[in-house]
Amino acid sequence: MDSRTVALIRTTFKAVAAEDGGSERLSSSFYSILFTDYPAIRDFFPAAMDAQRDRLVHAISYALERLEEPDQLLPFLAQLGRDHRKYGVQPAHYVAVANSLKSAMRQFSGTEMWTDEVDSAWDEALELISNAMISAADKETTPAAWAATVVERREVLRNLAVIRVQLEQPMEYAAGQYISVQVPARPRMWRYLSPANPANTNGEIEFHVRSVLGGWVSPAMVSHTAVGDQWMLGSPLGGLGVPRNTKRKMLMIGCGTGVAPLRAQIMAMAQRRVNPNVHLFVGGHHPCDLYDLQVLSQLAVVNKWLTVTPVTESDENPWWYADSGEPRPELPGLEPRMTGQIGKVVASYGPWSDRDVQIVGSPSMVQTTKFRLMAAGTQAKSIRHDPLF
Template sequence: MDNVAKLLKESWTLVEENRDRLSAHFYARLFLLDPALRQHFPAQMTGQGDRILDAIVAATQVVDDPESFDEYLRSLGRDHRKYHVEAAHYATMGVALLDALRSTAGDGWNLEYDQAWRDAYASITKTMVAGAAEDDNPPYWHAEVLTHERHGPDTAVLTVRALQHPLPWRAGQYVSVEVPRHLPKVWRTYSVANAPNDDNVLEFHVRTPAGAGWVSGALVRRTKPGDLLRVAAPMGSMTLDRESTRDILCVAGGVGLAPVKALVEELTGWNRTRWVHVFYGARHRDDLYALAGLEELHAAHPWLSVTPACSDDPGFDGEQGDISEVVTRYGPWTTHDCYVSGSAAMVRATLRALAEDEVPPTHIRYDTFGNL
């Protein structure tokens, strides 16, 4: 397996600078091999059609750690049911993937690389197919929007109720969401911002930059109570370890607060002995849209502390600076379970800070948020 992983990573360097070409070739070949598959993808493929390809490629890059990745692959197989992917389709996708890799890599490609990708793809898809087959849940849930609250021009907090079937998730996990009325067949992942409950209600925190479209734009600007969404199976391992006795550090930037809020909500039901420190950062105080709710939780639970920070608001009376910098002022965190959620840049900066603090990697779980 080590040699396979080495060959996969070596060969990936031949194509990683040409992702657009790889993607275009993959889907062109896929739809040529099986034209019926085209109906399951959005009309506009740019930026959205890459979900399946991205997932498969990401899986091959960590194939050297199969045990820890097994559950992820099984959940990925369950998640791909929302695309109407069936077991027989994986063989067709494998042919298209190898053809796209060979074409994009050019003369640098060789038979060893080809066989490594065949072996890795076969192993990965076998686990994904098994995960899909063992799932008795529907491929996605219809969900009705209950509330929709705007926070400034680009952020919204909304709640939805999954209809017909209970939707099982754990605090800290994320789901894929589709807005069929505005963007059919286009999916985007969002962390669930509340702990599981008997009412089957999920909360989402959504931010979209000014002028952006896609799913986040539709959820912030065009969605209203009564609308129907589709929500796919939960994924993600940014969940609480109830067996741990370590105190907890949570670092959140912007709407990255969503899974942190869910984790804190879950802790309110059973925690009595672990101190929980939440650091919540944004550029401006107006972007700390959920601070009041966090402070209410702090007032009710003495084990919880909340430290807000702004990086571009000199008049803010809390901490100043990027949240990754603020966290280091309060360390060390070497004896804590650490949870990090926010933009890719914010997560990278926080992971570097925790590494410099010598926090063991096994004590860190994290999630990143894009801007689609």
């Protein structure tokens, strides 16, 4: 795809999405056109569309930013294509989505901006995206979705649970990837969760789930999951991971349940003979949010290449946290806990110029931490994180 075609696509998209409320109007118009012109497609989507609308614009934006970077874009689209098999998506559905998206873009761009050249540019981009996803789905031989049985639910905090599932058949995923999950209480409402352990032949996966205030799915996962529940899991997604033969040192930064994919990678590295040095900063608002320090302590004691620094924004726990009041023993292998905003704390160490960096957490935490590191001198090309959907 040539640079002029890419420029035309990005210009029209930004002109629509950058307006006040533009992203919301675009996604609402797209789904309205899609469900009106192709009513049978409505059954593939959940009743509540709020999260789905937001995810659409983020996904489009992520793809458009990488139209000139096929090494990044095509693997991402291939993963999406494999994952979309869980919906029963067929090639005709991609045509319907492309037509509806282009109609929505044309509607908001106006006749002056939407020229024949722009129309052709969007056709080319949407065809590239659709073909990449369809091709990957057609070549895949793994299940469209994996059935899993909940075998353990452990409440860590009142809004956070560790849930372990047993797959009916093992799934091959790279430590650091994430998986879409559907629970019985919320049919057709898939949510992304990161395994906290590497793939194994027993097909056991541990998820760390925090209940999001006002969310549709996470509160049901945390509060209503019971042993014996049947979950459905989609194909693995994401590009985080540490190459086996890398010599480059690592900086890992995770907040809350963002520690899960980082812990999975460290566990996978622990099975290797040689590893580069890894410095993990694990953060939370309160000391009780550092719920996984026991496991991280054990990993740090056994693996001398691993340094773990806990960080909290407050030194006090929240009023609702039930604490015995007894002093807790210091966990071996951990650096002293630091107080402050995690991005600011990490950036205070310097530019980390000798490190590859991974950041996992909420979209706001990832962006803030990334900006602070770049301001401290860290190169943007050294920083990785998953799409902020």
